[in-house]
Amino acid sequence: xxxxxxxxxxxxxxxxxxxxxxxxxxxxxxxxxxxxxxxxxxxxxxxxxxxxxxxxxxxxxxxxxxxxxxxxxxxxxxxxxxxxxxxxxxxxxxxxxxxxxxxxxxxxxxxxxxxxxxxxxxxxxxxxxxxxxxxxxxxxxxxxxxxxxxxxxxxxxxxxxxxxxxxxxxxxxxxxxxxxxxxxxxxxxxxxxxxxxxxxxxxxxxxxxxxxxxxxxxxxxxxxxxxxxxxxxxxxxxxxxxxxxxxxxxxxxxxxxxxx
DNA sequence: TTGATTGTTACCGG
DNA sequence: TCCGGTAACAATCA
Numbered sequence: 327x328x329x330x331x332x333x334x335x336x337x338x339x340x341x342x343x344x345x346x347x348x349x350x351x352x353x354x355x356x357x358x359x360x361x362x363x364x365x366x367x368x369x370x371x372x373x374x375x376x377x378x379x380x381x382x383x384x385x386x387x388x389x390x391x392x393x394x395x396x397x398x399x400x401x402x403x404x405x406x407x408x409x410x411x412x413x414x415x416x417x418x419x420x421x422x423x424x425x426x427x428x429x430x431x432x433x434x435x436x437x438x439x440x441x442x443x444x445x446x447x448x449x450x451x452x453x454x455x456x457x458x459x460x461x462x463x464x465x466x467x468x469x470x471x472x473x474x475x476x477x478x479x480x481x482x483x484x485x486x487x488x489x490x491x492x493x494x495x496x497x498x499x500x501x502x503x504x505x506x507x508x509x510x511x512x513x514x515x516x517x518x519x520x521x522x523x524x525x526x527x528x529x530x531x532x533x534x535x536x537x538x539x540x541x542x543x544x545x546x547x548x549x550x551x552x553x554x555x556x557x558x559x560x561x562x563x564x565x566x567x568x569x570x571x572x573x574x575x576x577x578x579x580x581x582x583x584x585x586x
Numbered sequence: 587t588t589g590a591t592t593g594t595t596a597c598c599g600g
Numbered sequence: 601t602c603c604g605g606t607a608a609c610a611a612t613c614a
Contacts, residue, residue, distance in 0.1 A: 430610080
């Protein structure tokens, strides 16, 4: 489910709904009893996103740390409470809102030290104002690893997932197997700016939109993409190839993204 | 029932 | 130390 835009949107939204309130915290599956006990009745100070990590800061520096992994979902609900649907690991209840978090791979309460370690481990997040893109460039510039793989490495650059990886590299005409050290600073800046623009658009519309001038549209189609999981390149009509990079499918147009 | 999936980590071997 | 490969885990939907 999530690339960085999903988490940043959730953080913004949940901050509005919960910050400043004393929360009730439930563990509907019984798999977060200890955490729920620690947090319930405590005041939520703020909610923030760090890459794909979602952090709820409580008074006394407890942090609820969530990572949705591949399958996790967030459901926003209004009071009164209804029965949880599916694998709700934790339910946060404020004055008027209820937030259910389904199937996260990480759901834990951490302290100041562990939170700091998390911030140290995660690379610059394209959606954060405090990001230092230079750090990402330095890692990429020194690496033999392909840019396709580096863009998915959250310790190098945070927020980009499989769809945005494919789409950004296509938009910039870069072959995903280009070694990081072959990416010059100008090219890196283009990647960074494109990632920022696209993820911000994703936050705005709550959908992945990488096609120029596309409107979000309604209904089931939550994505507007160029080549991800597509047959034909919209620019040159050539067949879209796919290959596996670090176990995930990457798509490319070999004409528009030549390997130099 | 099967397969695919907007993710990450641990571990092993070269 | 770096990097590739593999397995494990998570939950839902078509």
